Amino acid sequence: MSLDTLRRYTLLESPTGDARALAALAEVLEADAARAGFATAREGGHLVWTLPARGVRGGGLLMLSHYDTVWPVGTLETMPWRVDGDVVRGPGVYDTKAGLVALLAAAARIGGQDHPEIRVIVVADEEIGSPTAGDLVRAEAARATAVLGLEPPHPGGDLKTGRRGSTRARLSVTGVEAHAALDPGAGANAIDELVDQLVRIRALVAGRPVLLNTGTIAGGGRTNVVAGHAHADLGLRFVSGDDERVVLDGLGGLTAVRENAVLAFDLLAHRPTWRAGDDDLLPRIARIAAGLGQTLDGRPADGAADTNTTGAMGVATVDGLAPPGGGAHARSEWVSAQGITSRTDLLEALLTGLHRAA
Structure with a gap:
């Protein structure tokens, strides 16, 4: 049944930002959540499910x-659903539709067992940094004793106990257009200004354990016109909250090199650095897993997710509880069929036993 469910979810392609495609999958997910016992609601495009406490x-x-996934509608034509032994392939199977399958299957098994209140947020724009979900995640985390993330695990299945901070930012430059040959001195070239600022930004992060990627650059129009507009989208990853503050403050404080050029710095999405805390959540999960014959460990991860937000708040958080596989965001994406079963078993045990494992 788990594979049948995963197939249904996978065939409903759901790229970030495609409102029609997301809505089609949301309806199916909500119906399955209701059958598993959840009360369902929506906050914008985000799904919020609640299972009241019992005992x-x-x-x-x-x-x-x-x-949401990174794959546009139509990807199935060249990256079809396929099962080859334990390997299940298709867009989004690993990141992270198999996690939803395992969670709903686990919740459906709970029946009359005691459990705490279980709240689930299924975000609609996680793959672009959850720009509209941050307030919802923070509000829900503030009332929780623990947060379990259903992102994919490390290779081999180990869990994630920390994450790099992740910021997506745009540096925009407004210059002054002028004829590039007849009156260039009357202009302020936005592209040239942007290039100089990117060199400054490289210097700002130099010597720090910060990953900086200039992902897109756009601007200008004609070679005989001094460019009036330009922008660059930046991706930044941090392992230290101190570095994060210094670099972001530095970016916000950039000033123009050229007279009459104007800079604007905008955060497109921001997930704070999550450093592993001193809580006992991972050992408790590991003990429950051991009772099922599963061996689990955990360590920090380079990628970012909504658990950055909850971990940075100081709420006990562990991520990576989706089934194991590989190839996230790649055409080799796959998930383990047996891993879906084992993660379903683990999630059922966590939902009903984590409160007793302290």
Whole structure:
């Protein structure tokens, strides 16, 4: 049944920003969540599911997942759903539709067992940094005792106990247009200004353990016109909150080299650095996994997710609870069929036993 469910979800392609495609999958997910016992609601395009506590008092569990993928509609034509033994392929199977399958299958098994309140947020724009989900995630995390993330695990299945901070930012330059031959001195070239600022930014991060990627550059129009507009989109990754603050403050404080050029710095998406805390959530999960015959460990990850937000808040957080596989965001994407079963078993045990494993 898990593979049948995953096939249904995979065939409903759901790229970030495609409102029609996302809505089609959302309807199916909500129906399946309701059958698993959840009360369902929506906050914008984000899905919020609740399973009231049974026999357990105190704070609840918050589960974080998403239903958008990086794959545009039509990807199935060249990257079809396929099952070859334990290997299941298709756009989004690993990141992270198999995680949703395992969670809903686990919740459906709970039946009359005791469990805390379980809240689930299934984000619609996680793959572009969750720009519209941050407030919702923070509000829900503030009332939870622990957060479990349903992103893919490390290779081999180990969990994620920290993440690099991730910021997507745009540096825009407004210059002054002029004839490039007849009156160039009357202009302020936005492209030239942008290039000089990018060199400054490289110097700002030099010597720090910061990953900087200039992902896109656009601007100008004609070679005989001094460019009036230009911008660059930057991707930054941090392992230290101190470096994060210094670099972002530096970017916000950039000033123009050229007279009459104007700079604007905008955060497109921001996930704070999550450094592993001193809570006992991972050891508790590992003990429960051991009771199922599963061996689990955890370590920080380079990628970012919504668990950055909850971990940075100081809420006990562990991510990577989706089934193992590989090839996230690549055409080799795959997930383990047996891994879906084992993760379903683990999630059921966590939902009903994590509160007793302290």
